[in-house]
Amino acid sequence: MQAAEKVFAEAGFGGATMQLIADMAGLPKANLHYYFPTKEDLYRRVVQDIFEIWLHAADSMDQAPGPIEGIxxxxxxxxxxxxxxxNGSKVWAFEVMHRAPVIQDYLETTLRAWTTGRVRLIERWIAEGKMAPVDPEHLLYMLWATTQHYADFGHQIETLNAGPLSDADWQKATDSVKTMILRGIGAL
Amino acid sequence: MQAAEKVFAEAGFGGATMQLIADMAGLPKANLHYYFPTKEDLYRRVVQDIFEIWLHAADSMDQAPGPIEGIxxxxxxxxxxxxxxxNGSKVWAFEVMHRAPVIQDYLETTLRAWTTGRVRLIERWIAEGKMAPVDPEHLLYMLWATTQHYADFGHQIETLNAGPLSDADWQKATDSVKTMILRGIGAL
DNA sequence: AATTTTCTTGACCGGTTGGTCAGGCTGTGG
DNA sequence: CCACAGCCTGACCAACCGGTCAAGAAAATT
Structure with missing residues (x-):
C-alpha cells in the first residue's frame, strides 16, 4: 500500500505501472496481482485510505467551544x-482532477453529509457572535486548499525554500495559516 | 493546444495519449507529431502557456498603492x-506533483525571482503599516492555494454545489476569498 | 508551368503494459 | 508420512503506446 501510494502520487493512475509498484514493494508483479486483481482495485484502496484519514481529522473540530479552538x-x-x-493527498488530488471516476459516490454521499454538518456548525458559531458572518462553504474550501497545498505543491514550496522544510518551517507554516485564517474570519 | 490541455489535465502526462489528443483535435496522429515531435514537447508548451498567464496576472499587483488594491x-x-x-491550472498541478520533471528550471529561475520580488513588495507594505506583519511567503502560498483550488478541485466543488458554478456563485466565491484574506492580513 | 518546399497521412515498428496461467512452494491437520 | 489448501512466481500474451517513414497532396516560389 505504501509503495502504491507513492507511485500513484508521483505518476497518476495512468502513469503508474504495476511493475514499478511491485518492485518498490519487493514483490513479483504476479504476486501483487494475487492480492489486487486489477490496478483499479489497488488504486481505489489507496484513495479510500486517505479519505478516511481526512474524515477523522475533523473530530477535533466538533466538540470545540468555538472557532478558535475548533478551526x-x-x-x-x-x-x-x-x-x-x-502522497495520499496527491493521489486524492489526482482522482478529483480526473473527475473522480472511482470515488464519485463518496463525494456525493459521505463528503456531502460531512460538509453540511460542518456548515451548520460554522453557522452556529456565527449566530453566537463568535466569528464574522463568512460563507461557511468557501471557508471550508479555503481550509482544504491551504492545508493540502503544503502536500500537493510540496515540491514547489521546497524549491522556493531551497530545501525540505524543517520542524521550525512547518511550525511557522502552521502558525501563519492559523493566524491568517482565524483573523480572516474575525475570530481573533 | 486546447485538446492537449484538456487531455493532459484529465489524465496526466502518463495517462494522456497522443492518439486521444489527435482525435480530439481532429487530426491524424502522425500530423500531430509533425508539429510536436514528442509528447514531451507538446506537454512543455501547455505548461509554459499557463505559467505565462499566471505571471501576467501579477501585473495588477505591482503598481497598487497598498494590499487592499494589490492583493x-x-x-x-x-x-x-x-x-x-x-485545465491549464490542472496541468500545472500535475507537473508540480510529479516533482516538476519538465519545468524545474522555471521554478528555480523565473518563479523564484518573481516570488522574491513580491515578498519584498509585501514587506514594504508591512513596514508602511498597511497590513499586519504576516509571513509574506506563506501569504503567497495561501493566495495560490485558495484561488487555484477552484480550478484544480472544481469537480469536487461542483459536486458539493450540485452543479456548475453560476456567475453569482463565482462572484460570491471571489468576494469570500477577498474578504477573508484581506481581513486575515489585517488590511481591512 | 515547373520546381521546390511544406504539410498530410496510412501503415508500420520496437517496446511496454495490465493481466493470465500452469506449476512450484509452504504450512497445517491428520 | 501424506494430502490439501492457500500462497507465490517465471514465463507468456494480446493490446496499446510513442514515434517513424515513405509517399503523396498542397502551397509557395521561380
Missing amino acids: GAYIQAKMDISRRHP | GAYIQAKMDISRRHP
Whole structure:
C-alpha cells in the first residue's frame, strides 16, 4: 500500500505501472496481482485510505467551544496530515482532477453529509457572535486548499525554500495559516 | 493546444495519449507529431502557456498603492483564470506533483525571482503599516492555494454545489476569498 | 508551368503494459 | 508420512503506446 501510494502520487493512475509498484514493494508483479486483481482495485484502496484519514481529522473540530479552538485544531490536524501523508493527498488530488471516476459516490454521499454538518456548525458559531458572518462553504474550501497545498505543491514550496522544510518551517507554516485564517474570519 | 490541455489535465502526462489528443483535435496522429515531435514537447508548451498567464496576472499587483488594491486585484485575476483556464491550472498541478520533471528550471529561475520580488513588495507594505506583519511567503502560498483550488478541485466543488458554478456563485466565491484574506492580513 | 518546399497521412515498428496461467512452494491437520 | 489448501512466481500474451517513414497532396516560389 505504501509503495502504491507513492507511485500513484508521483505518476497518476495512468502513469503508474504495476511493475514499478511491485518492485518498490519487493514483490513479483504476479504476486501483487494475487492480492489486487486489477490496478483499479489497488488504486481505489489507496484513495479510500486517505479519505478516511481526512474524515477523522475533523473530530477535533466538533466538540470545540468555538472557532478558535475548533478551526485551529482542524488546521493543525490537516497540516500534520499534509506533512505525514503527502502522497495520499496527491493521489486524492489526482482522482478529483480526473473527475473522480472511482470515488464519485463518496463525494456525493459521505463528503456531502460531512460538509453540511460542518456548515451548520460554522453557522452556529456565527449566530453566537463568535466569528464574522463568512460563507461557511468557501471557508471550508479555503481550509482544504491551504492545508493540502503544503502536500500537493510540496515540491514547489521546497524549491522556493531551497530545501525540505524543517520542524521550525512547518511550525511557522502552521502558525501563519492559523493566524491568517482565524483573523480572516474575525475570530481573533 | 486546447485538446492537449484538456487531455493532459484529465489524465496526466502518463495517462494522456497522443492518439486521444489527435482525435480530439481532429487530426491524424502522425500530423500531430509533425508539429510536436514528442509528447514531451507538446506537454512543455501547455505548461509554459499557463505559467505565462499566471505571471501576467501579477501585473495588477505591482503598481497598487497598498494590499487592499494589490492583493485584491491579484485574487480577482487568479480567480478569473481559474474559471477560464481550469485545465491549464490542472496541468500545472500535475507537473508540480510529479516533482516538476519538465519545468524545474522555471521554478528555480523565473518563479523564484518573481516570488522574491513580491515578498519584498509585501514587506514594504508591512513596514508602511498597511497590513499586519504576516509571513509574506506563506501569504503567497495561501493566495495560490485558495484561488487555484477552484480550478484544480472544481469537480469536487461542483459536486458539493450540485452543479456548475453560476456567475453569482463565482462572484460570491471571489468576494469570500477577498474578504477573508484581506481581513486575515489585517488590511481591512 | 515547373520546381521546390511544406504539410498530410496510412501503415508500420520496437517496446511496454495490465493481466493470465500452469506449476512450484509452504504450512497445517491428520 | 501424506494430502490439501492457500500462497507465490517465471514465463507468456494480446493490446496499446510513442514515434517513424515513405509517399503523396498542397502551397509557395521561380
